[in-house]
Amino acid sequence: MSETLKGYAGKQIRVNLERWEARVEDVSxxxxxxFLGGVGYAAKILYDELSPGIDPLGPxxxxxxxxxxxxxxxxxxGGSIELCFKSPLTGVWGECRVGNDxxxxxxxxxxxxxxxxxxxxxxxMLVIRDQQIEFRKADxxxxxxxxEKSAAIRDELGDQRFCILCIGPAGENLVKVASVxxxxxxxxxxxxxxxxxxxxxxxxxxxxxxxxxAAKPDEFKxxxxxxxxxxxxxxxxxxxxxxGTIGDIPSNDDGGDWPTKNxxxxxxxxxxxxxxxFQSQNFMxxxxxxxxxxxxxxxxxxxxxxxxxxxxxxxxxxxxxxxFTAYILNEDMDAAVHATYLCNELGLDTISTGSIIAFxxxxxxxxxxxxxxxxxxxxxxxxxxxxxxxxxxxxxREGIGDLLAEGVRAAAKKIGGGADEFAIHGRGxxxxxxxxxxxxxxxxxxxTSNRGxxxxxxxxxxxxxxxxxxxxxxxxxxxxPNTVDRWDEIGKGxxxxxxxxxxxxxxVLGTCKFYMYGGVTVDHWARMIADLTGWDIDGAELLKIGxxxxxxxxxxxxxxxxxxxxxxxPARMLEVPAFGKYSSEPDCVFHEFNAVMxxxxxTRGWDAVTGxxxxxxxxxxxxx
Amino acid sequence: MLxxxxxxxxxxxxIGDLRxxxxxxxxxxxxxxxxxxxDLLEVIAERWxxxxxxxxxxxxxxxxxxxxxFVVNGKVLKDLDAPLHDGLEITLLKALSGG
Ligand code: SF4
Numbered sequence: 001m002s003e004t005l006k007g008y009a010g011k012q013i014r015v016n017l018e019r020w021e022a023r024v025e026d027v028s029x030x031x032x033x034x035f036l037g038g039v040g041y042a043a044k045i046l047y048d049e050l051s052p053g054i055d056p057l058g059p060x061x062x063x064x065x066x067x068x069x070x071x072x073x074x075x076x077x078g079g080s081i082e083l084c085f086k087s088p089l090t091g092v093w094g095e096c097r098v099g100n101d102x103x104x105x106x107x108x109x110x111x112x113x114x115x116x117x118x119x120x121x122x123x124x125m126l127v128i129r130d131q132q133i134e135f136r137k138a139d140x141x142x143x144x145x146x147x148e149k150s151a152a153i154r155d156e157l158g159d160q161r162f163c164i165l166c167i168g169p170a171g172e173n174l175v176k177v178a179s180v181x182x183x184x185x186x187x188x189x190x191x192x193x194x195x196x197x198x199x200x201x202x203x204x205x206x207x208x209x210x211x212x213x214a215a216k217p218d219e220f221k222x223x224x225x226x227x228x229x230x231x232x233x234x235x236x237x238x239x240x241x242x243x244g245t246i247g248d249i250p251s252n253d254d255g256g257d258w259p260t261k262n263x264x265x266x267x268x269x270x271x272x273x274x275x276x277x278f279q280s281q282n283f284m285x286x287x288x289x290x291x292x293x294x295x296x297x298x299x300x301x302x303x304x305x306x307x308x309x310x311x312x313x314x315x316x317x318x319x320x321x322x323x324f325t326a327y328i329l330n331e332d333m334d335a336a337v338h339a340t341y342l343c344n345e346l347g348l349d350t351i352s353t354g355s356i357i358a359f360x361x362x363x364x365x366x367x368x369x370x371x372x373x374x375x376x377x378x379x380x381x382x383x384x385x386x387x388x389x390x391x392x393x394x395x396x397r398e399g400i401g402d403l404l405a406e407g408v409r410a411a412a413k414k415i416g417g418g419a420d421e422f423a424i425h426g427r428g429x430x431x432x433x434x435x436x437x438x439x440x441x442x443x444x445x446x447x448t449s450n451r452g453x454x455x456x457x458x459x460x461x462x463x464x465x466x467x468x469x470x471x472x473x474x475x476x477x478x479x480x481p482n483t484v485d486r487w488d489e490i491g492k493g494x495x496x497x498x499x500x501x502x503x504x505x506x507x508v509l510g511t512c513k514f515y516m517y518g519g520v521t522v523d524h525w526a527r528m529i530a531d532l533t534g535w536d537i538d539g540a541e542l543l544k545i546g547x548x549x550x551x552x553x554x555x556x557x558x559x560x561x562x563x564x565x566x567x568x569x570p571a572r573m574l575e576v577p578a579f580g581k582y583s584s585e586p587d588c589v590f591h592e593f594n595a596v597m598x599x600x601x602x603t604r605g606w607d608a609v610t611g612x613x614x615x616x617x618x619x620x621x622x623x624x
Numbered sequence: 625m626l627x628x629x630x631x632x633x634x635x636x637x638x639i640g641d642l643r644x645x646x647x648x649x650x651x652x653x654x655x656x657x658x659x660x661x662x663d664l665l666e667v668i669a670e671r672w673x674x675x676x677x678x679x680x681x682x683x684x685x686x687x688x689x690x691x692x693x694f695v696v697n698g699k700v701l702k703d704l705d706a707p708l709h710d711g712l713e714i715t716l717l718k719a720l721s722g723g
Contacts, residue, residue: 233698233699233700234698234699234700235691235693235695235700235717235719236719236720236721238691238693238700238719239691239693239718239719239720239721240719240721242691243690243691243721244721245721245722245723246722247690247691247721247722248720248721248722249722250677250679250680250690251641251679251680251690251718252722254641254677254679255641257722271679272677272678272679275679297721317723318721318722318723319722319723322722433722434722455723456723459723463720466640466641466720467640467720468639468640468717469720482639513723514723517720517721517723519698
């Protein structure tokens with residue numbers, strides 16, 4: 001517990017993997033006040049400490065495990081940890097969040113951040129037990145799946161309560177779409193697992209016995225309780241609790257928000273029956289990623305029998321299942337549940353892996369990949385039989401899997417023959433299962449998201465435009481979503497700017513974004529931070545911090561060569577769907593994309609050509 | 625049918641995609657005096673039930689499916705026996721969840 005930085009642990013561990021040394025440093029009060037924590041604090045550190053152009057898989061890259069000030073189990077959504085780095089998949093800003101007790105536990109051990117540098121000469125596991133920081137050999141863990149590794153580590157440490165982050169075989173094999181897993185929850189995106197693999201970092205385990213004390217403990221406690229009471233009545237909270245993220249499959253299919261057949265369409269029509277099968281055959285119960293999660297949107301699932309028999313596990317998220325059904329025209333829900341389970345066990349990002357398979361199927365259909373290229377695999381659309389094999393081939397880089405393990409952008413370049421037309425990504429990150437042909441704000445958030453086309457940051461575009469949520473931002477200038485048609489264009493650029501500033505906050509504060517969907521507003525967060533830290537801070541200042549974070553990440557990307565011309569969508573997202581409910585609905589595609597992007601840059605104070613914050617904007621945000 | 629003076633009117637405000645099925649404007653619905661949520665579902669069954677997609681509406685049980693909720697003052701109205709009163713504004717929404 002820090003005296004100068006109330007409400008924070010106040011310490012960070014700087015790990016040197018080369019020498020197996022760890023140094024404990026003070027967390028910077030100045031950076032904390034300007035960037036708060038999570039992806040904000042980490043962005044400032046990486047911006048200052050990484051040279052542009054470094055190899056993301058080289059020892060110069062750094063991996064920051066970042067809590068936010070609200071990564072506390074009693075806070076709504078507080079069971080969070082952010083992993084920040086330069087991405088080997090995209091070459092730009094990389095971040096992933098995972099819901100787990102790891103974040104709160106790290107704080108209990110006395111640390112807000114772990115900054116991991118260099119590369120170990122042999123496989124290593126970092127063990128943090130309060131003041132004791134230990135490096136352990138990890139050769140014996142190599143090759144094990146995620147659940148095997150996690151069980152072996154807990155046994156070895158003799159304490160089942162350790163919180164563990166680890167890579168699977170995919171990370172060990174430097175697969176560019178490898179994840180870092182916290183049991184069956186994933187820090188999935190941007191190739192985070194490959195960065196761990198490149199450093200020979202196999203796992204980090206943490207156990208803490210301390211406590212974070214708020215500056216105003218009684219007020220903090222009381223306010224957390226009243227917020228919990230308030231949100232449990234919220235329809236979004238109840239919807240997520242009752243049906244999980246996967247509950248949106250039928251309505252997204254109907255609403256044109258379900259990318260199908262590698263984005264050839266935005267609807268399929270099979271969503272309702274697939275979901276019914278899931279609810280009756282696979283779903284077991286809802287649970288929370290961390291101890292205090294009351295929303296508990298995670299799903300425990302299984303496949304009872306048949307060729308895809310799968311043990312009870314946590315998974316089957318909306319994104320994962322969509323990428324293994326609609327993306328590839330797979331009508332077998334059991335196969336999708338099984339494939340996503342395999343991804344989690346092998347440490348593969350489910351979104352990227354499903355996208356890569358969809359890409360490969362289209363290449364196969366068009367003759368750019370043959371059965372021989374694919375070691376006899378029949379990559380016909382919808383052929384669910386091949387899923388376990390191709391997932392393993394990607395994780396172990398076997399046969400065609402070695403090429404696909406590089407992600408769709410790199411694979412398309414190598415395959416040639418126009419394959420890049422089927423490589424659906426933003427900044428190199430495979431696109432998630434929401435389609436901007438369901439609402440135009442999503443197109444702008446996709447085009448401008450710092451880590452690329454992901455399922456976290458851009459979603460506020462869709463949730464405001466089509467979902468009609470406002471997160472209490474109307475008082476800060478956000479148009480009432482009920483006055484906006486999802487297919488309107490003008491005005492969406494300026495709205496998106498404010499949406500991004502507000503909705504980056506959960507990742508800065510170290511909380512789960514779904515709690516904002518469930519009723520927590522920017523003003524709620526501000527009050528919590530004020531009571532926790534004793535600072536005089538309000539919603540407007542939080543939004544300014546959100547803006548600062550978006551801008552510093554953008555500057556990080558600018559140094560890596562990103563300009564306004566990279567703020568583009570794959571052509572397919574700007575075309576009328578080839579089939580399905582919206583194939584005769586020209587309004588669903590963007591007509592004035594460039595004009596709305598100009599509106600966005602102007603609102604942001606970014607140069608329209610370089611796409612970077614102007615000097616004036618940098619000065620305003622204290623980023624000069 | 626009860627005499628007119630003994631009936632109430634509630635306003636049903638569909639949100640988002642549901643407006644494609646219930647109409648873009650709020651709908652005025654007349655119900656018997658002392659009507660409860662269950663009575664409102666009956667009117668919906670009669671007026672819209674057959675036109676709603678099966679993932680939203682269970683024709684057999686005359687009830688919504690999935691995360692479709694009646695919401696009053698930001699709170700979900702789940703109790704089918706909860707009383708309704710004249711002039712009550714009820715939002716009808718499909719909770720968003722896929723992330
Ligand atoms: S709301 Fe869902 S995703 Fe968020 S922490 Fe809880 S279980 Fe995890």
